[in-house]
Amino acid sequence: MKKNKLLKVLTFIGTGMLSMSMLAGCAGNSTPQAGNNNTASEQPKAPADGGKYIVMGTNAEFEPFEYREGSEIVGFDVEIAKAIAAKAGKELKIEDMEFGTLIVGLNNNQMDFIAAGMSVTEERKTQVDFSNPYFTSKQVIIVKADDGSIQTADDLVGKKVGVQLGTTGDLFVSGTDGVEVLQFDKAPLAVMELKNGKVDAVVIDAEPAKRLVEGQDDIKVLDAPFTEEEYAIAVRKGDKELLDLINSVIEELKQNGEYDKIFEKFFDVEE
Known part of the structure; x- marks a missing residue:
């Protein structure tokens, strides 16, 4: 750039x-x-x-x-x-x-x-x-590539969502009514459980999310950010x-x- x-x-x-x-x-x-x-x-x-x-x-x-x-x-x-x-x-x-x-x-x-x-x-x-x-970042949502049921943050209601314990993604999602939150010590573990079908989505910071989905055809990052924040x-x-x-x-x-x-x-x- x-x-x-x-x-x-x-x-x-x-x-x-x-x-x-x-x-x-x-x-x-x-x-x-x-x-x-x-x-x-x-x-x-x-x-x-x-x-x-x-x-x-x-x-x-x-x-x-x-x-x-x-x-x-x-x-x-x-x-x-x-x-x-x-x-x-x-x-x-x-x-x-x-x-x-x-x-x-x-x-x-x-x-x-x-x-x-x-x-x-x-x-x-x-x-x-x-x-x-x-640094300015944003929380994003990772879903299965073929999942059309989640398009925005509002669609997480009624879903199982993986987060990294203690992160702002954890704080934001845990404060959302109707969302079942599963906390993981490491973000890659949350993504692994998404691939295994144990969670419906993962909420994580944008840049790490890019790395976690890179080269993988079965998961994707949604275009709609969950929230923005500063480091x-x-x-x-x-x-x-x-x-x-x-x-x-x-x-x-x-x-x-x-x-x-x-x-x-x-x-x-x-x-």
Whole structure:
């Protein structure tokens, strides 16, 4: 996607960012170096923990934001996290755990921040502080290719719907009257049960949904989105020092062109 098309996709990012993956991993081996447009006195300080590492918490089942290539976790969010680590003067360490346990792990000091395609919700804002948004996504519906009974979100009523536990897809669907919700630890497991006929549909974020149906003739993604949302990076409540540093990295990546490069690396781009 050329710069002008990318800007259309990212119109909301005036405040800052498509966090994500970049860091999160999708398959990134390069480490974007954040530019420095501030004076030394204006620079946000690195977290004063005195440690060698800065730790990113994620769930590496969310391609292209974070996923495994062999033994390595890569992705869009991972690349962003690498830039955060570089700015902090630390080495990046990644803790991979179930999505639904990430906020608990953050608040138990198992990690310094969460970069996991995490949507900003009012409930989550009571538990963590969020960076400026770095990515706009939407929840979509995956169904069997020959299923004509589900065309929109309204058609999920009376159906069995698979979701990944703790995701916004889970929250939205679980709050819909008349829908039987089946929760799975990993999105691919929900899709497998759709293929096996155990659920009628799966609700999941758009980009991972594309990867999950790619090359498969028996399932498809519906054109009608379930809902739209923004991703951001989460830190512990009151950790303003780290939050300021993360926001500065997001802004620098946008300003120096590295964000565009990371985006094109992990997403299908139209020339």
